[in-house]
Amino acid sequence: MKFEAITIKDIAKALNLSVSTVSKALHGSHEISKETKAQVLAYASKYKYKPNPIAQSLKKGRSKSIGVIVCNIDNNFFSQAINGIESVARQKDYNVIITQSQESYDREVANSEHLSSRSVDGLIISLSAETRNVDHLVRLHEKGLPIALFDRVTDAIATHQVIADNYKGAYEATRHLLQQGFRRIAHITSSLSLSITVERMQGYRQALEDAGLQPDERYIKLCAHGGMIQEETRLALMQLLELEDRPDAIFTASDRLSTTTLSLLRQMYIEIPGQIALVGFTNSISADIFNPALTAVVQPALEMGQQITELLIQLIESKRPVTSFQKLVLATELKIRDSSTRPPA
Amino acid sequence: MKFEAITIKDIAKALNLSVSTVSKALHGSHEISKETKAQVLAYASKYKYKPNPIAQSLKKGRSKSIGVIVCNIDNNFFSQAINGIESVARQKDYNVIITQSQESYDREVANSEHLSSRSVDGLIISLSAETRNVDHLVRLHEKGLPIALFDRVTDAIATHQVIADNYKGAYEATRHLLQQGFRRIAHITSSLSLSITVERMQGYRQALEDAGLQPDERYIKLCAHGGMIQEETRLALMQLLELEDRPDAIFTASDRLSTTTLSLLRQMYIEIPGQIALVGFTNSISADIFNPALTAVVQPALEMGQQITELLIQLIESKRPVTSFQKLVLATELKIRDSSTRPPA
DNA sequence: GCCTTTAGCGCAATCGTTTTCGTAAAAAAA
DNA sequence: TTTTTTTACGAAAACGATTGCGCTAAAGGC
Structure with a gap:
């Protein structure tokens, strides 16, 4: 089975335009006349054109997605935190990929490598109980992958943290x-x-x-x-x-x-x-x-999730290397x- | 900030080979001599080469990921089901992208469209309480996106289902x-x-x-x-x-x-x-x-998650259109x- | 010694999109 | 009219990986 969606090429062919013209029209470039733009936009919305995010990711080097590693979602603290993460991510148009370490060091390592190779733009982590050594994260962090920590944190990585008091x-x-x-x-x-x-x-x-x-x-x-x-x-x-x-x-x-x-x-x-x-x-x-x-x-699990996500996205979208990091400590009740x-x- | 990984090109340049040779060597093609293969493999493992999944997705038209829509993960039934989904997916080398509808029809529609445009290879859904009309899913299904239903199902889509009794x-x-x-x-x-x-x-x-x-x-x-x-x-x-x-x-x-x-x-x-x-x-x-x-x-939430994932992956990987569907009914306790x-x- | 085979490798197209650059025609300036 | 500037668009490269095809040389057949 194959799932076929309409592409920029199809639009170009149908309207007798070039691929680049269509792309520019869709982005509202000033290089394109109002008439052509209108034509393209009309056709695109008629056939529900949606840019292929995979192609965009490849081109732009960003996937607009963030990875999350927690020990277990079958736990109200983490499911609430994830609700917070998702709400902020959705609002900023990021996807969230959730994985579980099940408190296992090996699975934490595997997940972090898998997510980074899946080209997430950043990682939100709460460490597993087994984790004593965070070299796997340091490695990714040094390669430039933005990482943010919450709940179970470590100072071995210079980055933002959100924890409860x-x-x-x-x-x-x-x-x-x-x-x-x-x-x-x-x-x-x-x-x-x-x-x-x-x-x-x-x-x-x-x-x-x-x-x-x-x-x-x-x-x-x-x-x-x-x-x-x-x-x-x-x-x-x-x-x-x-x-x-x-x-x-x-x-x-x-x-x-x-x-x-x-x-x-x-x-x-x-x-x-x-x-x-x-x-x-x-x-x-x-x-x-x-x-x-x-x-x-x-x-305040929900808020912790929201805050750490804000911070991670700041990190991801920052033009210049960030050198000063926040450690947010939120009150418990x-x-x-x-x-x-x-x-x- | 940018996260740079080693690519096939880098390997080719370093070893003075062509990109295609490297690719074939990595795939163990018979066209490539043992010496060259060994050389490439050695270099690849030394520098921890990992194929870029985004590029692979674009090329192959598959993303090796499946989307999940449930009303809420902050609920033991669904978090257990997700554990089941994840375990099977992981074993078959698929990624899982989890989203929540929060019992809202609008969010269910938005999530399904978003996931399909993120080119997931298939979708696992438990309908939201607000959903009366499943046209959004029928549309995707008719376009060829494999969909599998569990828990809260509908017969309006001809596909596999897993429910409790x-x-x-x-x-x-x-x-x-x-x-x-x-x-x-x-x-x-x-x-x-x-x-x-x-x-x-x-x-x-x-x-x-x-x-x-x-x-x-x-x-x-x-x-x-x-x-x-x-x-x-x-x-x-x-x-x-x-x-x-x-x-x-x-x-x-x-x-x-x-x-x-x-x-x-x-x-x-x-x-x-x-x-x-x-x-x-x-x-x-x-x-x-x-x-x-x-x-x-x-x-049996865990088992339900496992079964529906098995069925979805069958659907995804089937060469020819599937016409007969299963409705698994699992016993409650x-x-x-x-x-x-x-x-x- | 000439022709065919085949092992081993590179070229180039492809996936869908973005973006730089080039260029034609039309408009403005000379 | 000629030159310059705009306007509007297309060609092509790039992102990283895969793959059919073509090419070169050495090996084999006669």
């Missing part, structure tokens, strides 16, 4: 638990190679210290796969529950970890917040109908619900 | 509610222009009739935007609750409607299933941690949880 979000979540009277607050988080992990852990630690508590390393559990592997999270949770002075609250650092932890606790018939309170980073639109309704640190509210003693 | 899924959900002793079972669903709406409603009606009950039209509420507009769902729900013989159970027909209804009922402090039971179509990975855990009709379990009287 992870430190503050974690600080406030932890402080909230402290204010509710919880003292043995555990932290389940992802790989330490991720910027978000480090920043959120700092907020967590600082809140404890500011309350005069010493962070207890036994209360901190890393899940290298960021919750993608349930068994890993289960293990971390079990280790916490088996501690002598078992935690009375848990602060989970990512979307998947929050829902998985909640699910596991319920499977174990552990009451929340009665036996253990829970606060988590999550953008789930259903956090309010969880059992119990989950206290959440919500990131703490939505207090039942899962962290101290029941009357 | 909506009738049976709805029938079983309703029968389950009946078996639990509920008798006044309401149905909140989307626009009647959607195939899934019609099929699910048929299952619902038939289950009632098989139980000797007459479907009551006052118990059936349509939400034209499929839950995208919360106010619409709220209104439908309010109307149900204000009925004299208020329903004792609700069967919601889609992901967004299910979560929204649950959320609204909880906001109104209506006990589930005590005052009203709830069963809904949903692929939410968090249905088990909802309050209450939500009895769900789960669709009823996951019974708390929201529909009759409390002891």
Whole structure:
């Protein structure tokens, strides 16, 4: 099967003009008379002529498309961010090609190379949990491919970044638990190679210290796969529950970890917040109908997507090399619900 | 900024060969001597030569990419389906370009035209709730663009389809509610222009009739935007609750409607299933941690995505026009949880 | 030793578009 | 009328890759 569209050549032949004349007429060149222009435009709209974007890409060296690499779209934070990316891209007439790394370093590398060879004009990335080394991105960046980072970022590439205020979000979540009277607050988080992990852990630690508590390393559990592997999270949770002075609250650092932890606790018939309170980073639109309704640190995902896309397109369309880069830090919001509210003693 | 990659020309120049020789060598043509081939291959891999896909697309008239239009990726059913699409596409070396209609007819039209002009080799579509007329797709299909439908389908286009067994899924959900002793079972669903709406409603009606009950039209509420507009769902729900013989159970027909209804009922402090039971179509990975855990009709979203992609690629790669089409109907699964379990009287 | 075959490579067209340059005819200036 | 300037258009190269065809030389057949 073949999909045939009308080309500039067809128009030229039909109107007895040359290809170049038609092209210029379509672009409204002053070299072409009003009559010819009118004729061409009429014919073009009659037969719904649309320039072949592939040919245009080849000619202009730009594809008017941007690539996106996230760990997983099956996650409200990223799907919301992608909505933001798409809205800005559409408005500026760019296409968006979305790929998923599934938290795998290998797939991140493969995707980035594939996208760059597909001649996207730029790349928006949130790093995978497995990624420790960003040489694959540095290579592309040095070759001149505009790259913008959001959420899980790295300073190894000199470029724009958009992140949530992870430190503050974690600080406030932890402080909230402290204010509710919880003292043995555990932290389940992802790989330490991720910027978000480090920043959120700092907020967590600082809140404890500011309350005069010493962070207890036994209360901190890393899940290298960021919750993608349930068994890993289960293990971390079990280790916490088996501690002598078992935690009375848990602060989970990512979307998947929050829902998985909640699910596991319920499977174990552990009451929340009665036996253990829970606060988590999550953008789930259903956090309010969880059992119990989950206290959440919500990131401005849509806005993050919009901002990073604006910045990337700036980069792409800039005539001269950009040397000064922005790091946008957007505020999170703490939505207090039942899962962290101290029941009357 | 410009991203420069190595081309066949560069190789030719460096090795003092012609462009065509290099191209043939890279393709392992028998016309080229082993020595030359080895030389070219060595140089190519040393400098990481990758054929420019844009140029290849232009030459071959194929882009090795497929377009996807769904209403919203911020929804576990579709994000899982996309995972299925991507996995098959990747394996067959196709790219996937995802777009969202946001349940809007205009955006569906715009997306389909945009994708076709971006020369995707084929299109996978689940129709928007607003779509009543599929002329835009028929037009593209008649021009020879392979199109495959899943989930929300239409028979106006002669092509492959993959759907869940909506009738049976709805029938079983309703029968389950009946078996639990509920008798006044309401149905909140989307626009009647959607195939899934019609099929699910048929299952619902038939289950009632098989139980000797007459479907009551006052118990059936349509939400034209499929839950995208919360106010619409709220209104439908309010109307149900204000009925004299208020329903004792609700069967919601889609992901967004299910979560929204649950959320609204909880906001109104209506006990589930005590005052009203709830069963809904949903692929939410968090249905088990909802309050209450939500009895769900789960669709095999991943498999649906995989199957429809296989079929589309068959269509794309078929040498001769395809005249016989498949309609795959995949089984749903009823996951019974708390929201529909009759409390002891 | 002459003719045919074939291995090995280059030329040039092609995909659809953009863009520079050239050029004819018409209009303006001389 | 002659020269110059405009106006309006066409020819052709380019983007990077593919491919049918033609060409040259060496190898083989007689």
